[in-house]
Amino acid sequence: MNFIKDLSELEIIELISEIIFPRIISGILPFGDDSIGTLCGGKYLIINSDMFIAKTDLPKSLDYSCAGWKAVTMSVSDIIAKGAKPYGFLMSLGLPRDLPLSNFTKLLKGISSALEFYDMYLLGGDTNEACDLIIDGITFGFSNSRLIPRKGLKEGDLIISTGLFGLTAVGLHLSLSNKTFDISSQEEKDLFYKSICHPVARIDVLNALNEIDEIVASIDSSDGLIRSLYELSRANKLGILIENIPIHPAVISFASRNKLSPKEFALYGGEEFELIIGVRSDKFDAIYEQFQEFGITIYPVGRVIRKLGVYLYENGKIIPVEEKGWMHFKQTKY
Known part of the structure; x- marks a missing residue:
């Protein structure tokens, strides 16, 4: 490997950490x-x-x-x-x-x-x-209260999200493709367009993050759901088993009409800026109610397991999930 293009974004970050390590200050949150x-x-x-x-x-x-x-x-x-x-x-x-x-x-x-x-x-x-x-x-x-790191999970914890996935992946797909797609209405087209032009960071979740002590880990999904789950897996040296993929209904409808995979759109999108949060499993019902009190609906994604990596429970089988999503340099596409 002789050029930057031969490395992935993760490999470049690892090289930075290796060479500049003596001058890296982690602070309260660890480097990375x-x-x-x-x-x-x-x-x-x-x-x-x-x-x-x-x-x-x-x-x-x-x-x-x-x-x-x-x-x-x-x-x-x-x-x-x-x-x-x-x-x-x-x-x-x-x-x-x-x-x-x-x-x-x-x-x-x-x-x-x-x-x-x-x-x-x-x-x-x-x-x-x-x-x-x-x-x-x-x-x-x-x-005023605390900072929530990526690292804080333990085996058996639950992974939840603050929203549904797939809109931005469909929006980007429509934007980059020369094909004609079956779009049900102008409202549906506007929904997909707005998701890539005007995405919104979840500022409305901030009060809940500060008030609910049982939240033990958090990351945003700007690099896609799977990439973000892999980041959590690496940070905690544990695995994540996906038991539910929170897919936006408009994505399911669009994918069905156009014979595309809603699962692919939801797992491998990016720039959705939803939060992926780890919580203690025995507190889930109470946490769900607390989020509801703040006007926030949360969606179950899966649970933390011992084996490193990200896996999908589907049709009675546990399947390893490939790490894809947005990554600069060596990998520059979905």
């Missing part, structure tokens, strides 16, 4: 978690960095306001997954010199709309010339 956290003035300060690049993150069917919105949401979601409220946003912009001002204005309006929605403030940043649109976003957040 969604964000970095530390105590600051009696509160938990949490910081996340995420990068948006037009070539890989902006399908041609989306305009630049979608890019601005997504660039903020990508970074915010990781902060929320740790139980912290996002507060401030730093951004470094790499701008092509031939980017039309009309598109740049749309980009800024998308960023502004997202900051307003998440009740955040722009703290500063940097600009430079680049060969593609690049947005490096850094979000700062605070928590």
Whole structure:
């Protein structure tokens, strides 16, 4: 292996960890978690960095306001997954010199709309010339109570999600394909489009995360359900058995009409920004009711098992699930 293209994103992160290890500070959250956290003035300060690049993150069917919105949401979601409220946003912009001002204005309006929605403030940043649109976003957040790591699971714990999956995978499929699909209505088409243009980080779940003590692990699903479950498996050195795939009804309907697999859309999508949460199994009924009190419906996904990896219980059999989903460099497609 002689080039970056020969490595996966995970392998690159492992190389960074190996070479720079003496100068890595893990803080309260271990290196490799969604964000970095530390105590600051009696509160938990949490910081996340995420990068948006037009070539890989902006399908041609989306305009630049979608890019601005997504660039903020990508970074915010990781902060929320740790139980912290996002507060401030730093951004470094790499701008092509031939980017039309009309598109740049749309980009800024998308960023502004997202900051307003998440009740955040722009703290500063940097600009430079680049060969593609690049947005490096850094979000700062605070928590008064605790931070929820990826690591905290034990055998027998339950895995739940805050939402249903598959919309963004269908939206991207429609955006990238030249084929004609059977779409039932304009409302269905708009639903799929909105999922990739205007995804929403689950800021509405924040109070529940801070109040429900039985939540022991959390990660967002921005890289897809399966990728996120694998991240939990690696962080805890345990396995996860999927017993239920929470698929959006519109995805099931679309897939059925077009002879496609709703399971594939739900498992291997990405940028849904739902939270995948680990809870103690003996507390599930109480936890379900507590989430309901906050107006949040949770969906069972599976349970934690001893054997490392991710598996699917289907038709009476336990089947290993391949790790796929969005990954830069060596693997650049679903």
